[in-house]
Amino acid sequence: MSNNPTVTVRAQELLGAVLVGHGASVMITEVEAYDGVNDPASHAFTRTPRSEIMYGPPWRLYVYAIHGHHAANVVTGPTEHASAVLIRAGRVVDGLATARDRRPTARDDDALARGPGNLTRALGITLVDKGTDLLTPTPVALERRAGLPPATIRSGPRVGVRLAADNPWRFWLDGEPSVSAYRRHPRA
Numbered sequence: 001m002s003n004n005p006t007v008t009v010r011a012q013e014l015l016g017a018v019l020v021g022h023g024a025s026v027m028i029t030e031v032e033a034y035d036g037v038n039d040p041a042s043h044a045f046t047r048t049p050r051s052e053i054m055y056g057p058p059w060r061l062y063v064y065a066i067h068g069h070h071a072a073n074v075v076t077g078p079t080e081h082a083s084a085v086l087i088r089a090g091r092v093v094d095g096l097a098t099a100r101d102r103r104p105t106a107r108d109d110d111a112l113a114r115g116p117g118n119l120t121r122a123l124g125i126t127l128v129d130k131g132t133d134l135l136t137p138t139p140v141a142l143e144r145r146a147g148l149p150p151a152t153i154r155s156g157p158r159v160g161v162r163l164a165a166d167n168p169w170r171f172w173l174d175g176e177p178s179v180s181a182y183r184r185h186p187r188a
Contacts, residue, residue, distance in 0.1 A: 007033040007083035010076040012153055012171050014085055018143040019072075022124030023098040025143075026090030026113045030172040030179045032158045034073070036082030040163040044082030053131050054082040061140055063130040069117025072125050074134060074142065088159070088170070089114045091178040092122060099123075110177040148173070160185050 005013065011033035018025050034042035036054060043064065044054040053062050058077030062084050063070055073084040090113040092099045099112045099122040106112045113119040120126070125140060134142035155168045159180065165188035172179040 005076075007035045007076050007085065008169055008171075010074075010083070011085045011169065012150075013144070013147055014074060014087070014142075015153060015171060015173055016145050016148045018093060018145070019087060019090060019119075019123065019140070020094075020143065021129070021140040024095030024102075024123050025093050026099075026119060026123060027093045028087055028090050029176045030087075030089035030170070032086040032088055033169040033171070034084050034086065035169075036084070038081075039167075041158065041161040041165070041167075042082065042084070044084070047082075051082065054084050055080050059134045059142070061125075061129055061132040061134055063120070063125060063127050065127060067117070070120040070126055071116040072120050072123075072129075072140075086116060087119055088116050089172070089178050089180050090119055090122075091176065112178075114178050115180045156182060157184070159183055162187050 011031045014028050014031050017028050036042050036044040044051040054075050058075050060075045062073040073086045076083045092112050103112050103122050113122040129140050132140045152174050154174050155171050157166050158170045162185045
C-alpha cells in the first residue's frame with residue numbers, strides 16, 4: 001500500500017481485497033473513488049451530519065441508504081479531506097450459502113454482490129455498521145492484499161453520478177463477471 005496515496009490510487013489498491021461482513025466475504029472487484037472536498041459528486045463535498053464520518057480517520061466504513069438499499073464506502077482519508085471509495089461489486093469467496101439466503105432472487109452466484117446495494121445485502125451490512133473500524137476483525141472487516149498487476153485493472157466514468165460524471169474514477173477487474181454494467185446518469 002502507498003504511504004500517501006490519492007483516492008484513485010487507494011481505490012485501485014482495494015481491488016482484490018476481501019470485505020468480510022456478518023457471515024460472508026467478498027473479494028472486491030469494482031470500486032469508485034470520491035475525492036471528498038474536491039469532488040462535487042462526493043457526499044462530503046459539503047460537510048453534513050450524514051457525511052461527517054468521512055472527515056475522520058481512514059479505514060472506517062461509511063454506509064448510507066439509497067433507493068431502498070445500503071451502499072458501503074471505505075473512508076481513505078486523509079482526515080478532514082473526506083475521500084472515500086464506494087465498493088460497487090464483489091465475488092463471494094466465503095459464506096456463499098449465507099449470501100444466497102440474503103439474495104434469493106440473484107440470477108446466479110456472479111450476481112450475488114453485483115452492484116452496491118446487492119453487495120451490502122449479501123454481506124448483511126446496514127446503517128448499524130456505519131463508522132466500523134475496518135482494520136478490526138468484527139463486525140465488518142477489510143483484509144487488504146498485495147496490489148494487483150495494473151494490466152488487470154480497467155477504469156472508466158463513475159456510474160449514475162450527475163456531477164463530475166466523466167472522471168474515470170470507476171475501477172474494476174478486467175473480465176470479472178461480478179462487475180456491474182455502466183449506466184450514465186440521464187442528467188450528466
